[in-house]
Amino acid sequence: MAGGDRKYLGGLVRTSEGRISREVFSSRSVYEDELERLFARCWLFVGHASQVPEPGDFVLGRMGEESVIFNRDRNGKLHVFLNTCRHRGMRVCRYDQGNSRKFTCPYHAWVYSDEGGLIAVPKLESGYHNELDTAEWGLIEARVAEYHGYVFACWDEETPGFEDYLGDFRFYFDDYCRTFDGGFGEWEAFGGTFKWRMPCNWKFAAENFGGDYYHNPSHASVDAVILSPAGVEGRHTYDAVTRARELHRLNICFPGIGHTARGEYFKEDYEYMPTYQEMPVVEDYFRECYAKRRERLGEKARFFGHGGTIFPNVSYSNGVQSMGTWNPVGPHETEAWRIFLVPKDAPDEVKNVLRHYVIRYQGPSGLTEQDDMENWGYAHEGARGTIARRFDYHYGMGQGHEKRGWPAEWLGGDIYATEDVSEQNQRAFFDCWARYLDTPPGAQGARKPSAQRAGKNAEAAE
Amino acid sequence: MDSHRDTPELERLLLRHAVERFYAMEAELLDARQFEAWLDLLDEDIHYWMPLTRNKAFGEWEGELTEAGKDLNWFDEGKFELEQRVKQIMTGLHWAEEPVSRTSHLISNLQVEEDGDGIAARCRFLLYRSRNETETDTFVGKRHDRLKRAPGGFRIAERRIFLDQNVLLAKNLTVFF
Ligand code: FES
Numbered sequence: 001m002a003g004g005d006r007k008y009l010g011g012l013v014r015t016s017e018g019r020i021s022r023e024v025f026s027s028r029s030v031y032e033d034e035l036e037r038l039f040a041r042c043w044l045f046v047g048h049a050s051q052v053p054e055p056g057d058f059v060l061g062r063m064g065e066e067s068v069i070f071n072r073d074r075n076g077k078l079h080v081f082l083n084t085c086r087h088r089g090m091r092v093c094r095y096d097q098g099n100s101r102k103f104t105c106p107y108h109a110w111v112y113s114d115e116g117g118l119i120a121v122p123k124l125e126s127g128y129h130n131e132l133d134t135a136e137w138g139l140i141e142a143r144v145a146e147y148h149g150y151v152f153a154c155w156d157e158e159t160p161g162f163e164d165y166l167g168d169f170r171f172y173f174d175d176y177c178r179t180f181d182g183g184f185g186e187w188e189a190f191g192g193t194f195k196w197r198m199p200c201n202w203k204f205a206a207e208n209f210g211g212d213y214y215h216n217p218s219h220a221s222v223d224a225v226i227l228s229p230a231g232v233e234g235r236h237t238y239d240a241v242t243r244a245r246e247l248h249r250l251n252i253c254f255p256g257i258g259h260t261a262r263g264e265y266f267k268e269d270y271e272y273m274p275t276y277q278e279m280p281v282v283e284d285y286f287r288e289c290y291a292k293r294r295e296r297l298g299e300k301a302r303f304f305g306h307g308g309t310i311f312p313n314v315s316y317s318n319g320v321q322s323m324g325t326w327n328p329v330g331p332h333e334t335e336a337w338r339i340f341l342v343p344k345d346a347p348d349e350v351k352n353v354l355r356h357y358v359i360r361y362q363g364p365s366g367l368t369e370q371d372d373m374e375n376w377g378y379a380h381e382g383a384r385g386t387i388a389r390r391f392d393y394h395y396g397m398g399q400g401h402e403k404r405g406w407p408a409e410w411l412g413g414d415i416y417a418t419e420d421v422s423e424q425n426q427r428a429f430f431d432c433w434a435r436y437l438d439t440p441p442g443a444q445g446a447r448k449p450s451a452q453r454a455g456k457n458a459e460a461a462e
Numbered sequence: 463m464d465s466h467r468d469t470p471e472l473e474r475l476l477l478r479h480a481v482e483r484f485y486a487m488e489a490e491l492l493d494a495r496q497f498e499a500w501l502d503l504l505d506e507d508i509h510y511w512m513p514l515t516r517n518k519a520f521g522e523w524e525g526e527l528t529e530a531g532k533d534l535n536w537f538d539e540g541k542f543e544l545e546q547r548v549k550q551i552m553t554g555l556h557w558a559e560e561p562v563s564r565t566s567h568l569i570s571n572l573q574v575e576e577d578g579d580g581i582a583a584r585c586r587f588l589l590y591r592s593r594n595e596t597e598t599d600t601f602v603g604k605r606h607d608r609l610k611r612a613p614g615g616f617r618i619a620e621r622r623i624f625l626d627q628n629v630l631l632a633k634n635l636t637v638f639f
């Protein structure tokens with residue numbers, strides 16, 4: 001198909017020229033396309049299984065602009081329901097968490113079970129004359145996928161299953177899901193969810209988490225005060241280690257898939273580097289985990305993920321083990337939701353050190369992300385002006401210098417892994433984004449990884 | 463016979479007056495961006511805590527606030543961590559506070575009790591922030607302090623801050639409460 005008549009790929013999104021229109025971040029009509037064509041189709045993160053350990057437990061989640069109930073029913077099955085009554089739309093659950101076998105609508109008192117069925121309707125006989133087919137009017141339920149405890153949901157039957165949706169990115173999400181000892185141990189979410197509003201389009205955050213090593217100058221102040229719990233250098237737990245070793249710092253993306261990640265690959269094996277000398281229990285724990293991880297993963301233990309974005313709006317960070325969503329609230333505002341996790345069987349000392357660290361790193365009280373948000377907010381302002389919008393943003397860094405299947409073959413199938421700074425991840429993200437937005441509701445083909453394999457980027461390939 | 467009309471009542475009034483003056487001086491320091499001088503008002507072992515707030519069903523209040531030392535909180539830290547926050551602002555590179563916020567700290571509904579553990583001071587606060595051109599935030603909530611007597615006044619040994627917002631409406635919490 002010729003590029004000319006598409007609004008997005010080759011139009012507002014011209015990654016092959018290293019250009020993306022500012023409209024992508026600020027236009028109301030683009031935003032409305034996103035709600036219909038992106039958020040209604042993609043797998044979105046709703047919560048972690050450890051937030052609802054017991055039958056009847058529920059927490060609220062968000063998918064796009066909408067509230068959902070994420071619960072475990074009386075039989076232990078996980079569900080995700082749209083938080084809206086089928087009668088007149090009232091929110092059926094206004095509590096952030098709890099345990100309940102039923103959800104009673106406050107308006108006219110329709111009652112839904114923890115399995116979603118409509119189980120009671122006032123005046124079913126005298127008012128509805130028994131003509132209401134209650135089996136037809138249960139809560140609206142999404143497809144649910146649990147992956148190593150992380151729970152995703154999707155509204156679209158046409159979207160491939162979650163594992164297919166991850167595609168070759170699975171290696172990186174697995175790396176995130178592994179506990180520090182390299183196994184698929186159990187993670188446990190801390191109580192509470194960070195929820196806050198930011199004055200920017202959600203994509204500023206999504207693309208930043210997905211691979212922007214270039215923005216290090218944003219964090220000069222937190223690096224200067226040394227936030228790392230090791231207290232030696234920098235803001236990350238690993239800063240002291242990485243500065244002493246030879247490594248590749250990688251941006252990772254796959255043609256045709258919008259998921260992107262960052263991480264480091266050590267050129268050689270190395271012994272555990274003491275990090276928490278003043279905290280013996282913590283030091284012992286990480287030393288043991290390191291040894292087990294190396295034994296388990298062999299050469300692959302040389303890769304350490306830093307974080308990434310599961311397309312479109314699910315961002316995670318390894319180490320501070322956070323997982324969250326950038327929920328759109330109109331083109332100009334975002335409501336971020338984030339949880340943090342620790343290995344369930346870690347000693348309390350370890351849990352405490354990590355908990356302290358994460359809440360001081362990320363979020364509105366976090367020394368690091370505060371500065372990110374300042375930049376996203378005023379960058380967004382730059383996407384709004386009448387004159388400003390005539391001028392594209394530059395997305396050309398490293399264009400044509402992407403490295404394929406490098407530096408180690410096991411790093412993934414059809415992978416681009418480029419060292420240090422490159423905007424290849426942002427280009428992959430927006431190529432995929434544009435493909436979704438060019439696909440009208442009902443049409444197929446938002447995501448065709450196989451068709452994209454040949455070309456360097458999607459636009460050139462079509 | 464009114465037993466409050468004796469010396470203890472007068473002492474209570476004087477204590478309350480002293481705490482009020484202490485808070486006015488503290489607000490003066492913060493609003494004048496004398497952050498390092500403000501740190502001197504904090505006890506070495508201060509616990510500075512602001513929980514998250516959950517919407518819970520009537521009567522199930524137990525989980526309404528996240529717990530210190532266990533859950534996620536907006537703040538759950540001590541003096542070293544607060545000193546880091548101050549240092550970060552003083553770098554002049556902390557973009558979220560560059561240019562630095564203009565704040566006004568207002569305190570009201572003060573209640574002061576002294577017991578064996580020191581002084582418990584509870585109040586309501588209003589913290590107004592104006593920043594850059596049109597950024598404004600109004601933080602309103604409750605503050606429960608524990609104060610220690612110290613030369614020249616008091617030291618803050620514990621500060622528990624209840625902001626009461628479920629979804630935080632400010633983009634950051636770079637100001638001191
Ligand atoms: S809106 Fe829920 S019962 Fe009417």
Ligand SMILES: [Fe+2]
Pocket residue numbers: 215218219368369372
């Ligand atoms: Fe950042």
